[in-house]
Amino acid sequence: MAQYRRVSGSVGLITLQNPPVNALSASVRQGIVDSVKRALGDQKVKSVVICGQNGVFCGGADIREFGRQMSGPPLVPMIHDIEAANKPVVAAIEGSALGGGLELALGCHYRISHSKAVVYHCFIMTMSDQAKLGLPEVTLGLLPAAGGTQRLPRLIGVPAALNLITTGRHVTAAEALQLGILDHVTEHNTVDVAVKFALSVTGESLDGRRISSFSCAPLSDLDSLFEEAMLKVRSAARGAIAPVACVQAVRAAATLPYAQGMEREKELMATLFHSGQARALQYFFFAQRAVGRWSTPSGARWDTSQPRPVRKAAVIGLGTMGRGITVALAQAGLSVVAVETHAKQLMEATKAVPSMLKRGAVRGGTTIEPDSITYSQNLQAVADVDLVIEAVFEDMALKEKVFQQLSIICKPDTLLCTNTSSLDVDHLASQTRHPELVVGMHFFAPAHVMKLLEVVYGRRSSPAAVATAMQLGKKMGKVSVAVGNCRGFAGNRMLKRYLEQAFFLLEEGATPELVDRALEEFGFPMGVFRMSDLSGLDVGWRVRKADGLADTSLTGTSARVRQGCRYSPLGDLLCEHGRFGQKTGRGWYQYDKPGGRVAKSDPWLHNFLDEYRARHGLVPRCIDQQEVLERCLFVLINEGFQILEEGIAAGPEDIDAIYVFGYGWPRHRGGPMFYADMVGLERVVERLERYHQAHPDVPYLQPSGLLRRLVANGSPPIHKWRNVIKNRNSQL
């Protein structure tokens, strides 16, 4: 709803009231319509201010209403009536003006916002503008269809509007002022300033204040500007339709009169509104927030577990991961002790880390105090820290030793975290005096850039330990997802199945190019083989060797079988040929030099595959893209259901967040579990069964118990899966 009152004698003050972000629900829209009518009809009122309750102007349309039958007054005529008003209307923007919230402000005659100059946050100095403005609809699979695509280009010009609308990025009040979105910023109380301003413009002509009457600033080569914009969104969006529609809508603003532009905006929105991509992106919006409400099977929860304060942290091991973690901690304002026992590696890190920090500071517009990090070759340097993140080589014996030492050196209440990507967290905990203070913090490379953090709780991890790791992740700007302890945790455990299928497809006749093309057309930034070349084939090989799997001396049928299941030694054989991927200039593809980035098809690899198939009596067959997608994705999804069944992840949102933020799953497809829901659970079961019949030596193709149960329960929508997971006999 919206509250209306008269202030300072002649200003009608309309306050949006819909906590927490004053989203424009039906009742808020009705409240605005009623209040504007009242203000315009009251002769004592000479001007109007619109603001939001609790320091937030408006977070936009109420996303929860999108999937339902819309009721209440629509936004477009509501904003039109505000713009057409014969009394000045001023938007007082605190907190956020996003989506429909900014579109509402663009309908007002003046916009004033809050900007705070400088904030010192531990060692980092940031220019902090409290208000954030933007049109993020594209991130929800939509476009700003309450006039945003037509007013913004008229106000700030086509290139700047294209940038904001196609990326959905939020801008600070300072940038918004510079762009011309705002008329004024203040460090004082925004509503008070807006009321004073409203009094000062009473009676002034509004002719030059209605944005819909503006023309877009003329540009010399409009066609090439839009062609370029289209190419850019198509290459960045990888199949997402909303950015393309956004470009088309802005083009309408640049080429058509306002009324026709609005018609075009409406038409384009109609194509997006009920699309699967919009559903996926809106699901993902809420999924990201759901992962913050974590819980563990032992009863620890986000709202009852108190995190400990962490001011000083240590990182052990300054290889690629350790350096990235050090940077992420320093960027979060922590004091960091960075320990590396190898002198050469330490020396390299003392050069690399500051330059990574510098690059990050330039990108983020911040300055950083390099003294926040101290380097040491001696583990004793961690004696007084609150939390340690171990990032040494992925070797259990080495990690055991480190944990035993840490347990002696550190304060008794220091949290001990491991950045292992698959090893047993409970086993590491058992090496310490306080196993309840041990958790996994599984970062993804590069650790200072990638958004995902898997927080792995062990059997004995205390609620406070989990809460502390989750909160620290958030402080580092990560999406922290709490998962249980098992081999590979959630993400890598699912990935293993996906990789296996990709190898099997090669054995059966596919090429890396075919598999990668199918996955990239699906929306992954890189197919599985291009990705393996980038991350290095030797990483998995080392793990397989440690597990006793990578034995290429085996011949005959046993060469392709391990523990009674089908196994492909292709990756092991490539490594034996010294083909580790980009770093050696050869992998599943060839590169112009070691470290080269451009993957080229490699005739050697194709010959190698032919010979391999001939050696093992495998007759290559024609494999199409659909089979590639079904085999690779459905097996990964199936493992996801198994993970849910075992309680390793608490809900499908956790798995989807892990895959979107950590593994490049296209966001406009919502994540693997949402994708399964979209495809239809029955179909997933049917295809898995079919592939399992064809490949009985691959047990993971058998549909998981939970997947079958969901189908038996009538394939409920994804938001009801948790009920079935909780209640094994659920009939919903």
Ligand SMILES: CCC/C=C/C(=O)SCCNC(=O)CCNC(=O)[C@H](O)C(C)(C)COP(=O)([O-])OP(=O)([O-])OC[C@H]1O[C@@H](n2cnc3c(N)ncnc32)[C@H](O)[C@@H]1OP(=O)([O-])[O-]
């Ligand atoms: C014709 C149509 C044209 C217009 C289209 C649009 O406007 S499309 C919209 C364009 N607008 C956007 O895309 C803006 C989306 N919102 C944001 O980006 C951020 O919420 C924020 C920056 C406003 C505040 O960040 P923060 O970290 O302070 O807070 P937080 O993020 O944790 O959210 C707190 C709670 O509020 C909930 N909620 C939030 N917004 C909405 C909403 N619009 N609706 C419903 N609910 C919303 C959120 O789910 C969470 O609920 P929970 O989990 O507690 O039950």
